[in-house]
Structures are given as C-alpha cells and as structure tokens.
Amino acid sequence: MLAEILTLGGLGALAGLGLGLAAKKFHVDVDSRITEIDNALPHAQCGACGYPGCMPFAEAVVAGLAPLTGCTVGGAAVARAVASIMGRTIEVPDERLVARILCKGDCEKAVTKFDYEGADDCNAAVLVAGGNKSCVYGCLGLASCVKACPFDAMYMSPFGIPVIIEERCTGCTLCVEPCPKDLVVMIPETSRVVVECRSHDRGATTKKACEIGCTACNACVKICPYDAITLGDNVAVIESKKCTNCGLCIPICPTDSITDFRWGLRKAEVYDPCTGCRICAKVCPTDAIKGELKMLHVVDLSKCISCGICVERCPVEGAMAMVDMTKLAQKPLVLIPAPGAKAQPKQTAAAEAPTDSARA
Amino acid sequence: MAAELALIVLSTVLVNNFVLSKMLGLCPFVGVTKNVENSMGMGMAVIFVIFLASVSGWFVNKFVLVPFNITFLRTVVFILLIAALVQLVETVMRKSFPALYKALGIYLPLITTNCVVLGAVILIMNREYGFFQTITYGIGVPVGFYLALFIISHIREQLAMAKIAKPLQGAPITLITTGLLALAFMGFSGLVRE
Known part of the structure; x- marks a missing residue:
C-alpha cells in the first residue's frame, strides 16, 4: 500500500517539479x-x-x-x-455589412437547361456549360456559400436558393469567394431594400429564363423619389447611400425582383389633431389613406408601404406619425423561404474543428 | 536480432496496424483527416510522442514498477508519464526548436491523452520487450498510424467531392471507408506470424 502511494505520489511530484522548472528555465x-x-x-x-x-x-x-x-x-x-x-x-x-444573395431564381421560378448530376459543388457545376440554369447569372443552388459559412448564418431554402440569417451574419465575407457567379455581395445592414438579381441579359432574355429576374423595365428608376436607383447594363441597382428604404420600388416591380428586408416596419398612423386636409391622401403613392374632407383620415395598413411621405407632408403637428407595427403585425415580410418552409439552419461541415474531435 | 526488429516494424506498420487492425486512435483518425496537410501534422506529432513515451515508459517499468512489484498501476503511471512528458517536450521545444514547435502546432498537446499512445506503451510492457525492441516498436506503431492517416486523408479529399447520401456524410462514410481499408490490410496478415 505504502509503496504504491509513494511511487505514484513521487512520480507525480517529480513530474510536477520537472515541469515547473522547465517552465521557468525555458520561459518564452x-x-x-x-x-x-x-x-x-x-x-x-x-x-x-x-x-x-x-x-x-x-x-x-x-x-x-x-x-x-x-x-x-x-x-x-x-x-x-x-x-x-x-x-x-x-x-x-x-456600418455593419451583411451578405445578400443577388438571385431569387429558385427551382420554381427559373428555367433549367439540363439535369446536373455531377459533384455537389457550385464551382464544379459551373464548369459544365456554365451551370444548368438558363440564366447564366443565376444561382446554381449547390450551396458552396452555405458550406463556407462558419457561423451557421446561411441555409438552403427548400427551393434551392441560399438564405441568410441576418442576426447570425458577422459580415466575415467568407461566403463571397466560393460563389462562381459572384452573387454574394456585402451590403450595409442599413440598406433594407435590395434588387436581388444581377442578370445583365436583355429584358426579354431574362424574362424567358426566370420569372423573378430584373428585366430593366425602368419602373423602379422612375418611381424612386431620391434618384437612388440606376439602370446599369440591364439591371437595376440601388445605391445604398441615397436609398431611404421608403419601399416605393417594391410594389412597382413587375417581376418582384426587389426584396424587402424591412422587418418591423413603421407604418403611418393618423391621430386626433388631424384636420382632414386630404394632403396626405393626395401624396400617398399607394392610395392607402382614406377619409372625407375635414374628417379624421384612416390609413389602410395593408396598402401602406412605410414610405413616410405623408408624415413629411402633413401640415398639422401631431396628426401623423410612423408607428412600429411589429406588435400588431407579427408576420415578417420575408419573400423566401416560402410559407410553410422550415427555417432551420443547416449544420455546416466547416464547424468541425480538430480541437474537439482529436481528443481521445 | 536485426531480423526480429525488422519483423516488429513490418508487423506494426502493416499487419497489426494500430488503426486498421486494432482499431485504436479512431478519434484523430476521423477528426483531423479532412485534408492531407492536417493529418500529416498529426502523424508527425504521434511519431514523436509515441517514441518518447515508449522509451521512457520502458525505463519506468523496468526500474520503478517491476522492482516495487506494482505493475498493476501501469495504466495510471503511464498516463501521468505521457502527460508530463508531452508537456515537458512542448515547453522545451517552444524555446529551443521554435520551427518544430510551429510545425507540430496544436497536435502535440492533443495527442497526449490519445489511446494510441497509451496502447503502444502498455502493449510493449505486456510483451516484455527488451530495450531495442521497445525502440523499434515505438517507431513502428506511429509509422503505421501515419500510413493509415496518409491513406485515409487522401481518400477523404476525394470523397469530399463525391455525392454521398445525406445520412452517410462526414464520419459515417469515413468509418465505412476505414472498414474497407481494414479489410484490405487483412491481406497483409500472412506476412508475419505473431
């Protein structure tokens, strides 16, 4: 009994002493x-x-x-x-940057040229005739960007387009490089309205290949009160510095290629001081405000696009304000994933680090 | 003597490969073999540690455990010994051989508590090897481990591009591949009689 205790204790003490001395002597x-x-x-x-x-x-x-x-x-x-x-x-x-995918042409919206059966990777798929999407600018949907994300901030929608979970996105840009179509871009967090298409094809060609692509119809450019949208090479681009996230361009887009990221919208509300001057109803671009002359006006919340123009123009103090509607309307304005689709993040392979797995 | 030592090397590297025949050290085998570079780093660290551990283990066994008749404490003593040894080597190496320290990196401390190291040292004692046999065994085992890591990491780099059914992705397909590899290594079993 004694011999065992002494031996083991002695060995331990010796090892400890040796390590202590070594740590001193070989201190870096x-x-x-x-x-x-x-x-x-x-x-x-x-x-x-x-x-x-x-x-x-x-x-x-x-x-x-x-x-x-x-x-x-x-x-x-x-x-x-x-x-x-x-x-x-x-x-x-x-300014915090968030990754955005500039393509919404999922398997339901975009036409494919052929069935791709090769390696499960966008950079491999792009080698076969530039990918199987009819639109040469379109997302190939093989999740190379999702695999690159070390923060589980991306997942594939059931329709084959990556979705970014904004709260988890750290703006690390690791997802930008793997995309062979350069569809992942870093956009300031404050830009809540994004044209999610970068097809430089002419309108007719885009339309044939994808029902949600930007056809460069100029509608958004015309309606934008701040000149924030420009048409360059057959695709509309929103300049984040000029854009005020008014959202006027979103309903006007005939192909729905502009995505609304303005969760927790603030909508217009009319209060008692309203004199019923009808100015707000006249300036409202979506005819969302109703009410007779000299009567309290009412805002149709389903039509209000949160542009705030009415509040700016209201001559009576305290009659109108933009109110956070998140408590009233819980439904976030997300276009993808489709209703009923599970928003579960996919476990990425990149999360596996040797630190945890190599211990026996 | 030389023939016996050669047999030990042949036996440990091919026939009784620690990973593919004894199924030891599967954690680093699956954990770090995603790419060749990492697994080679791990392989080098294992060679380094097993060699030192088996030599020092042999000395402790011969001059401490056997004389005091407490060989049943082997497992505990060897764990203590290996842990202390690796720590010491790391400290010394960091000061004296920074290049080697950088090359082995995190793999050195990681391998400390691995079953391959302990298994090798305990098997040496069970077989009552002499000093030179111990040295040979202490080199043969990790070289076999290195070989297994080398093969599987190359296979896994290829597998990464393959279409694999979802439930089998990652570790499962690696273990299946390991099984097939082990079957292939069974072909070596006629080489050495043990």
Whole structure:
C-alpha cells in the first residue's frame, strides 16, 4: 500500500517539479499585446482574416503584418479595441455589412437547361456549360456559400436558393469567394431594400429564363423619389447611400425582383389633431389613406408601404406619425423561404474543428 | 536480432496496424483527416510522442514498477508519464526548436491523452520487450498510424467531392471507408506470424 502511494505520489511530484522548472528555465517571453489583442477578438476562429485563428491574427497584428481592421467579424468595435492596444487610433465606419444573395431564381421560378448530376459543388457545376440554369447569372443552388459559412448564418431554402440569417451574419465575407457567379455581395445592414438579381441579359432574355429576374423595365428608376436607383447594363441597382428604404420600388416591380428586408416596419398612423386636409391622401403613392374632407383620415395598413411621405407632408403637428407595427403585425415580410418552409439552419461541415474531435 | 526488429516494424506498420487492425486512435483518425496537410501534422506529432513515451515508459517499468512489484498501476503511471512528458517536450521545444514547435502546432498537446499512445506503451510492457525492441516498436506503431492517416486523408479529399447520401456524410462514410481499408490490410496478415 505504502509503496504504491509513494511511487505514484513521487512520480507525480517529480513530474510536477520537472515541469515547473522547465517552465521557468525555458520561459518564452510573449508580447503582452498579443494576449491582450487575442482577448479582444471574437474567438470565432473562423479564419476570415486570412490567418488560422484569432491568436495567429493577434501575433500578425503585433508583428505589423495584419491590418488593425483585419477582423471582419468583430467589426468597428474590435478594430478600435485592437488599435487602442497597439497605441494607435483609427477611424472606422460603424456600418455593419451583411451578405445578400443577388438571385431569387429558385427551382420554381427559373428555367433549367439540363439535369446536373455531377459533384455537389457550385464551382464544379459551373464548369459544365456554365451551370444548368438558363440564366447564366443565376444561382446554381449547390450551396458552396452555405458550406463556407462558419457561423451557421446561411441555409438552403427548400427551393434551392441560399438564405441568410441576418442576426447570425458577422459580415466575415467568407461566403463571397466560393460563389462562381459572384452573387454574394456585402451590403450595409442599413440598406433594407435590395434588387436581388444581377442578370445583365436583355429584358426579354431574362424574362424567358426566370420569372423573378430584373428585366430593366425602368419602373423602379422612375418611381424612386431620391434618384437612388440606376439602370446599369440591364439591371437595376440601388445605391445604398441615397436609398431611404421608403419601399416605393417594391410594389412597382413587375417581376418582384426587389426584396424587402424591412422587418418591423413603421407604418403611418393618423391621430386626433388631424384636420382632414386630404394632403396626405393626395401624396400617398399607394392610395392607402382614406377619409372625407375635414374628417379624421384612416390609413389602410395593408396598402401602406412605410414610405413616410405623408408624415413629411402633413401640415398639422401631431396628426401623423410612423408607428412600429411589429406588435400588431407579427408576420415578417420575408419573400423566401416560402410559407410553410422550415427555417432551420443547416449544420455546416466547416464547424468541425480538430480541437474537439482529436481528443481521445 | 536485426531480423526480429525488422519483423516488429513490418508487423506494426502493416499487419497489426494500430488503426486498421486494432482499431485504436479512431478519434484523430476521423477528426483531423479532412485534408492531407492536417493529418500529416498529426502523424508527425504521434511519431514523436509515441517514441518518447515508449522509451521512457520502458525505463519506468523496468526500474520503478517491476522492482516495487506494482505493475498493476501501469495504466495510471503511464498516463501521468505521457502527460508530463508531452508537456515537458512542448515547453522545451517552444524555446529551443521554435520551427518544430510551429510545425507540430496544436497536435502535440492533443495527442497526449490519445489511446494510441497509451496502447503502444502498455502493449510493449505486456510483451516484455527488451530495450531495442521497445525502440523499434515505438517507431513502428506511429509509422503505421501515419500510413493509415496518409491513406485515409487522401481518400477523404476525394470523397469530399463525391455525392454521398445525406445520412452517410462526414464520419459515417469515413468509418465505412476505414472498414474497407481494414479489410484490405487483412491481406497483409500472412506476412508475419505473431
């Protein structure tokens, strides 16, 4: 009994002593800034910065190899923290970027040229006659971008188009590169209205290939009160700096290629001070406001597109306001996935890291 | 002597391959073999650790456990020994051989508690090998492990592009492939009689 305890205890003590001495003798000085920066990073270990993980990125920053703003996931806050640790100040915009897919041509809306039976990867599929979609700009639906997302922020809709879960998107841009059609773009979070099509084909060609593609009909360009939409090379593009998310272009689009990301819309409401001047009813682009002259007006919420023009033009103080309707209308304005489709995120293979799985 | 040592190498690498015949160390085998680069890193770390562990284990067994007649404590003692040894090696290596430390990276601490390492050391003691046999065995086993990782990682890089039924994706298809690979390795069983 004693021999066992002594042997095991002795071995343990010896090993501990040896390790302690070795740690002292072979101590490697680590720049304290490296650990500080590492602590400030998000620890997603996603590799979006181009380094294997957060610690190597921290080392690269201290060595002057990586930019202070290299961590796309952390965004402005982390960039500032890293800069302050390095004793520098930088100016970074607060704007958060979110990935958007510029194609809505799913298996129901877009025409396919042939059945593709090859490798389960967009970059492989694109080698076969540019993919099987009739539209050469269309999403191939083989989820290369979804597989690249380390944050489970993307999943494939049942109709074969990637969907982005905005709350989880960190703006790391890892999904941009795998897309052979360059359909994944980073758009400021504040841009809530997006033309989700980038077909440069002429209108007639686009129409034949996909019922939801932008035909460059010019309707949205004409209606936009802020000149935020331009037609370039047969596709409408919304300039996020000019766009006020009024949403006028959404119902006017004949092919529904403009997507509304304005969840929790604020809609117009009329209150008691209303004098019934009918100005709001006249300016309303969708005839959503009803009411006789000199009578309290009523807003038809189903027609109101949250543009806010009526509130701007109302001459009576306190008569109109934009009100958050999320509590009244719980239904979010998402076009994909279709009603009844499960919005479950797909487990990505990228989440498997050697750190967890290699321990026996 | 030389012939016996050669037999040990042949036996451990091909016939009694730790992964494909004894089914040990399947966690790193499935875990890190997604690409060749990672699995080679792991393979090198395993070679390094098993060699050191079996040599030091042999000494502890001969000069501590056997004289005090407490060989039943082998498992506990060897775990302690391997853990301490790997930690020590890592500390020393970080200071003295930074390049090697960078190359083995995270795989060195990961392999510490792996069953391949413990299994190799315990089998050496069970077979009552001499010193040179221990050294040979301590090299042969991890080389066999390295070989298995090398083969499976190349297969998995090909599998990544294949269309695999959803329930079989990932680890399941790897284990099926491993089974087929093990069947193939059974062909070596006539080489050495043990």
